[in-house]
Amino acid sequence: MTSETLGFFEKVYEVAKQIPYGRVTSYGAIAKYLGAARSARIVGYAMNNSHTKEVPAHRVVNRKGLLTGKHHFEGTNLMQQLLESEGIEVIENQIQNFETLFWDPSKEL
DNA sequence: CACGTGACTAAGA
DNA sequence: GTCTTAGCCACGT
Numbered sequence: 001m002t003s004e005t006l007g008f009f010e011k012v013y014e015v016a017k018q019i020p021y022g023r024v025t026s027y028g029a030i031a032k033y034l035g036a037a038r039s040a041r042i043v044g045y046a047m048n049n050s051h052t053k054e055v056p057a058h059r060v061v062n063r064k065g066l067l068t069g070k071h072h073f074e075g076t077n078l079m080q081q082l083l084e085s086e087g088i089e090v091i092e093n094q095i096q097n098f099e100t101l102f103w104d105p106s107k108e109l
Numbered sequence: 110c111a112c113g114t115g116a117c118t119a120a121g122a
Numbered sequence: 123g124t125c126t127t128a129g130c131c132a133c134g135t
Contacts, residue, residue, distance in 0.1 A: 026117085026118095027116070027117055027118090028117065031117085038117095038118090040117040040118060041115060041116090041117045041118085042115090042117090043116085043117080044115065044116035045114080045115055045116075045117095046116090047116050048115080057116080061116085062116075062117060062118085063117070063118065063119095067116090068116050068117085069116030070116085071116080072116060
């Protein structure tokens, strides 16, 4: 792929799009897969523009399985609703059974 | 070119 | 166990 012409953001989007249905991952996991484990913040930063792409940003949460970015979605509970519609149990902005639903691109991809 | 920003993470108190 | 601090780095201005 012409990934070298793509910025870091584009790479993040490519990975995020590959997140399986009903699964979730963390910013750090994506960053690690991209070879920039210390750029977890940049991944989150990229998701800030994810609204311009067809990226399932609701499947990307922080390392604790907390929906830290829900405020960036429309409304107040859209992110949680999207996750629940995929069979993911979310309580108080926190994903239940996070370890089980966790999808590590470095291992699965 | 330099500064500020942030949807993170790990470590310390 | 919860809160605070510091390090981190790509991107926009």
